[in-house]
Amino acid sequence: MHYSGWTDKLAAVFGGANPVSGPYFSYSAPEPTGVVAAIAPADSPLLGLVAAIAPIICSGNSVVLVADKDTPNIAILFAETLATSDLPNGVVNILTGQAAEIMPYLASHADVNALDLSAASQELRISLTEAASGTVKRVYSPRGEPNLRAAPGTARIRAFMEIKTIWHPVGAVSLTAGGSY
Incomplete structure (x- = not known):
């Protein structure tokens, strides 16, 4: 799968040494955002679950995913598969129900750090973005409908990093003009 190949390359691709003019050096490193709440697309139940979860967890985040209300059995079976895999407990949390009822609580919850609104309707995106503003969280809300069959890319990975x-000094730095304190 596309996203599993990115797990060991994120630091090399999105981080690195920064050119600086001065007696110091600087480097940047990607870090996970934390807990991300997301909605699984309804048009393809199993592919929708995997497509929603993979880009979020590949960079080290945890996900609370609201699965499609019309196909909860697939989400529950997938959750059982994850529970018996090598994935640590708590990394993937799947809720079944109506996203319009569950997501407002997640959007305003202080322990949720980001929202993935890729599969949300336009009306729901607006209300969830407003709810998220109270706790200042990242909101990823791409334009248009989710296309699960399109080339994955890195936009959803980068959105949750x-x-x-x-910045680190190089050599000894004097605290006063005379060189002593």
Whole structure:
């Protein structure tokens, strides 16, 4: 799968040394955002679950996914498969029900760090974005309908990573003009 190939390459592709003019160096490294709430697309139940989960967890995040209300059995069987896999407990959490009822709670919850609204309707996107503003979370809401058969790309991976930049001095730095304190 496309996303599993990215897990060991994220730091090399999205991070790196930054050119600086001065007696210090700087580098940037990607970090996971944290807990991401997402909605699974309804048009393809199993592919929708995997397409919603994979780009979020491949960069180290946890996901709370609201599965399609019309096909909860597939989501439950998939959750059982994940529970018996090598995936650590709590990385993937699947809820079944209506996204319009569940997502407002997740959007306003302080322990949820980001929202993936790729599969949300336009009306739901607006209300969830407003609810998320109260706790200042990242919101990924691409234009148009989700296309599960399109080439995956890296947009959804990058949406749930934060880039941490570190500045470090090189050599001894004097605290005063005379060189002593």
